[in-house]
Amino acid sequence: MTNMKFTQIDTGTINTKERRFQISPYFSVDSLVLSIKKTGLLNPPVITKREEKHVIVSGWRRIFACRELSIPSIPVFVMDETKDLEAFKVPVFENLSIRDYTQIEKAAVIRKLDGFGESPENIIQRYLPLLKAPPTREVMDAYIKIDRLNENIKETAHNKKWPFATLELMTEWTERERQGLFPFVKELSLNKQKELIENLFEVSRKKGISVQSILSSGEFAKVQKDISLSPMQKAEKIRLLARTQRYPSLSSWKEAFEKVSENLNLPEEIAVIPSKFFEDEVISIRLNVKNKKELEKYADKLKELSSKKEISLLFNPFSHD
Amino acid sequence: MIKPHTQIKKVFIEKGSLQYPLAQKVLKNLGPVPVEIINDEEEVIEKYNLLKDPVGEGKKALLLKPLKGDFIKPCPCTPHYLGCNYYIINTDLNCPMDCTYCILQHYLDNPVMVSHVNTNDLWEQLDRFLYQHRSRFIRIGTGELGDSLALDDITERSKEFIAYFREKTRVNFELKTKTINTDNILCEKPADNIIIAWSLNTELMAKKEEKGAPAVKDRIEAAYEVQKKGFRVAFHFDPLILYRGWEQDYRDIIDRLFSRIDPSGIAWISIGSLRFPKPLKTLIRKRFPLSQIIYEEMVGGKDGKLRYFKPMRLKLYQDIVRDIRSCGGKGVPLYFCMESNEIWRKILNKEPGSKEEVEAFLSLLPRFKAT
Numbered sequence: 138m139t140n141m142k143f144t145q146i147d148t149g150t151i152n153t154k155e156r157r158f159q160i161s162p163y164f165s166v167d168s169l170v171l172s173i174k175k176t177g178l179l180n181p182p183v184i185t186k187r188e189e190k191h192v193i194v195s196g197w198r199r200i201f202a203c204r205e206l207s208i209p210s211i212p213v214f215v216m217d218e219t220k221d222l223e224a225f226k227v228p229v230f231e232n233l234s235i236r237d238y239t240q241i242e243k244a245a246v247i248r249k250l251d252g253f254g255e256s257p258e259n260i261i262q263r264y265l266p267l268l269k270a271p272p273t274r275e276v277m278d279a280y281i282k283i284d285r286l287n288e289n290i291k292e293t294a295h296n297k298k299w300p301f302a303t304l305e306l307m308t309e310w311t312e313r314e315r316q317g318l319f320p321f322v323k324e325l326s327l328n329k330q331k332e333l334i335e336n337l338f339e340v341s342r343k344k345g346i347s348v349q350s351i352l353s354s355g356e357f358a359k360v361q362k363d364i365s366l367s368p369m370q371k372a373e374k375i376r377l378l379a380r381t382q383r384y385p386s387l388s389s390w391k392e393a394f395e396k397v398s399e400n401l402n403l404p405e406e407i408a409v410i411p412s413k414f415f416e417d418e419v420i421s422i423r424l425n426v427k428n429k430k431e432l433e434k435y436a437d438k439l440k441e442l443s444s445k446k447e448i449s450l451l452f453n454p455f456s457h458d
Numbered sequence: 459m460i461k462p463h464t465q466i467k468k469v470f471i472e473k474g475s476l477q478y479p480l481a482q483k484v485l486k487n488l489g490p491v492p493v494e495i496i497n498d499e500e501e502v503i504e505k506y507n508l509l510k511d512p513v514g515e516g517k518k519a520l521l522l523k524p525l526k527g528d529f530i531k532p533c534p535c536t537p538h539y540l541g542c543n544y545y546i547i548n549t550d551l552n553c554p555m556d557c558t559y560c561i562l563q564h565y566l567d568n569p570v571m572v573s574h575v576n577t578n579d580l581w582e583q584l585d586r587f588l589y590q591h592r593s594r595f596i597r598i599g600t601g602e603l604g605d606s607l608a609l610d611d612i613t614e615r616s617k618e619f620i621a622y623f624r625e626k627t628r629v630n631f632e633l634k635t636k637t638i639n640t641d642n643i644l645c646e647k648p649a650d651n652i653i654i655a656w657s658l659n660t661e662l663m664a665k666k667e668e669k670g671a672p673a674v675k676d677r678i679e680a681a682y683e684v685q686k687k688g689f690r691v692a693f694h695f696d697p698l699i700l701y702r703g704w705e706q707d708y709r710d711i712i713d714r715l716f717s718r719i720d721p722s723g724i725a726w727i728s729i730g731s732l733r734f735p736k737p738l739k740t741l742i743r744k745r746f747p748l749s750q751i752i753y754e755e756m757v758g759g760k761d762g763k764l765r766y767f768k769p770m771r772l773k774l775y776q777d778i779v780r781d782i783r784s785c786g787g788k789g790v791p792l793y794f795c796m797e798s799n800e801i802w803r804k805i806l807n808k809e810p811g812s813k814e815e816v817e818a819f820l821s822l823l824p825r826f827k828a829t
Contacts, residue, residue, distance in 0.1 A: 261508055305740070386755050390769065
C-alpha cells in the first residue's frame with residue numbers, strides 16, 4: 138500500500154502539462170463546476186511529485202473544475218510513490234470501481250501499463266479481464282495500436298463510444314486512409330459508422346486499391362464536390378455508395394425487386410417485403426387496414442394482383458432478363 | 459509429403475493421463491519431443507493466450523488428456539437449414555493443417571491439438587449409444603472437430619475404429635480427411651460400412667487457403683489407392699469458394715476425380731459453400747492478411763452466419779452438380795451440407811422434409827461391392 142499524505146496545496150503549483158497518469162483527456166468539467174460550486178470539493182484528488190513538481194495521478198476533472206472556479210488551494214492526497222507503474226494503478230482501479238471505461242480509455246490504460254513496464258502476462262491475465270476484454274495477447278496488441286490512433290479519431294471514438302471491432306479495423310488502415318474517411322465517418326450514427334468503415338476497407342482490400350483512390354473516383358468524388366449537400370448528407374451518400382460497391386449483386390437484386398414492386402402500382406396500404414438479403418424464398422405481404430370493410434377491399438385487390446403476370450417477378454426479379 | 463504430426467514440437471500431458479495405453483503409444487510414435495505434465499487444460503489455454511498467434515502456435519503442440527464428457531454428439535449443423543442427422547465422435551480436436559476458413563479457429567477454446575486418450579470410455583459409450591439407437595441406421599464419423607487421419611500415424615485410431623465398426627452393419631462409419639495418411643487404412647481389411655472421405659477443393663484454393671494440406675491431386679490418388687483396396691470412398695466439396703476462374707478450376711478437379719475414382723464406389727459427395735460466423739472474418743483478416751476469400755459478396759444467412767448471396771450460391775451449385783453429373787458421377791448420391799430446402803429443390807430436384815429424410819436417403823443406398 139502506497140503512503141498518502143492528506144494536505145492542502147495551491148492549485149497553481151500543479152503541473153497539468155504532465156499527463157503521464159492521465160487515462161482520458163476527453164472530458165468536460167461543466168457539471169462538476171456546478172457541483173463544486175454548491176457543495177465544495179468532496180473527494181480530494183491524488184497527486185504525486187515528479188521532478189520536484191506536483192503532477193496529477195487521479196482527479197483531472199476535479200482540479201480543472203477548481204481552477205475554473207479560481208479556487209486558490211484545494212485538499213489533496215499526496216502520494217509518496219516514485220514508481221510510475223505503481224502510481225498509475227491508483228487511477229486505473231479508482232475509475233474501475235465507479236464506471237465503465239470506453240474502448241479508447243481501455244487502450245490508454247493498456248498502453249500506459251505496458252509503457253510503465255508491467256509484464257505482458259500481467260496485462261493479459263490480470264488487467265484485460267478487469268477491463269472486460271478477452272485475456273489474449275492479440276487483444277492487448279490491438280489496444281496498444283488503438284491508443285496510437287490520431288487524437289481527433291480517438292476523441293470522436295471516445296465520445297461516441299465506438300466499439301472495439303470498429304477501432305481495431307481502423308488500426309489496419311494507413312493514417313492517410315483514416316484521415317481521408319474521418320470527415321464522413323464522424324457525421325454518421327454508430328452502426329452506420331461501422332458499416333462505412335467495414336465496407337470501404339473490404340472494397341479497398343478486394344480491389345487492391347487504397348481508400349483514397351476509391352473516395353477520389355467516380356460517384357464518390359461527385360458526392361464530395363456537390364456543394365448542395367450538407368456534410369451529413371454527403372456522409373450518408375458515401376455510405377450508400379460504399380455499400381453498393383461492396384455488395385453489387387445484392388444491390389442490383391434489391392433495386393430490381395423495388396422496380397418490380399413499383400411497377401405493380403400497389404396501394405400504399407399494401408407492401409411487399411423480401412426476406413433479409415433474399416435468403417428465404419418467402420415474401421411477406423403487409424396489409425394495413427382499419428376495419429373489416431377495408432380488409433375485404435384490399436383482399437380483393439391482393440387477389441387481383443396475384444393474377445398479374447408480373448407478380449412472379451417478385452420471386453425472381455431477374456427472371457425476365 | 460511431410461507427415462503432419464512431425465510439426466508437433468511439444469506435448470502436454472494432463473496429470474494422470476500417462477496410465478492410458480493411447481498416451482503411451484502416442485509418445486512412443488512421436489519420438490523425442492519435450493513433454494510437460496500439467497494439472498489442468500486451462501494452464502495450456504492461458505499459456506497460449508499470451509502468444510501473438512495462439513491458433514498457429516497451437517498447431518505445434520498436442521495435449522493428451524481424457525475426455526470427461528461424451529465422445530458422441532449429434533452434429534450441430536446450423537439453425538434454420540437442413541441437417542442430415544449425422545453423429546460425430548470427438549476423439550481428436552483441432553488439426554495440424556491451417557486452412558484459412560477453418561471454423562475451429564473460432565470454435566475451440568483451446569488452440570492446442572487435443573487427443574482424448576480414454577479410449578476405454580469411448581468404446582463403452584459407443585456400445586451404449588449404438589444399443590440405444592439399435593432400431594435405426596446411424597451415420598457417424600470423427601472428422602468434424604479435427605481431421606480424422608492427420609494424427610493417425612501416432613494415434614493409430616483408424617485401425618481400432620475400423621475393427622470396432624466392421625461388424626456394426628447398421629452403421630456407416632466415416633473417416634474424413636484432407637491428408638494422404640492412409641498407411642494404416644491400407645493395412646486393414648475393407649468393410650462395406652467403413653467410408654474413407656476426402657475434402658476436395660480446387661488446386662488453387664488448396665495451395666492458397668489450405669496451408670499444410672496435400673495437393674488435391676494427391677488426395678485423389680490416396681482415394682484411388684484406398685478404393686483399390688476395396689473401401690468405399692466419399693468426397694466433400696466443402697467449402698466451395700468463389701474466385702475469378704472457379705468454374706474451370708472446379709471442373710478440372712471433378713474431371714480428375716472421375717478419371718481416377720470408380721463412381722460406383724463413391725458412397726456420397728457432399729456440397730457446401732463457404733460460410734462462417736461473423737467473428738471468424740476478423741480472425742481470418744488478421745491471420746491471413748493476403749487471403750481474399752472474405753471479400754466476396756457474403757451476407758448474413760438465416761442462421762446469422764455469413765454465406766454467399768443466394769443467387770451466387772445457386773449458380774455455384776448448379777455448375778458443380780452439372781460437372782459432377784457430366785464427368786461420370788451421374789449415379790453418385792449428392793447432398794448439401796447446411797443448405798435450405800429451396801436449394802435442395804432447385805439444384806437436386808429433391809425436397810427432403812427433415813434431416814431424418816436426408817439421413818434415410820444417404821443410409822439406404824446400395825452398397826459397393828469391392829472387386
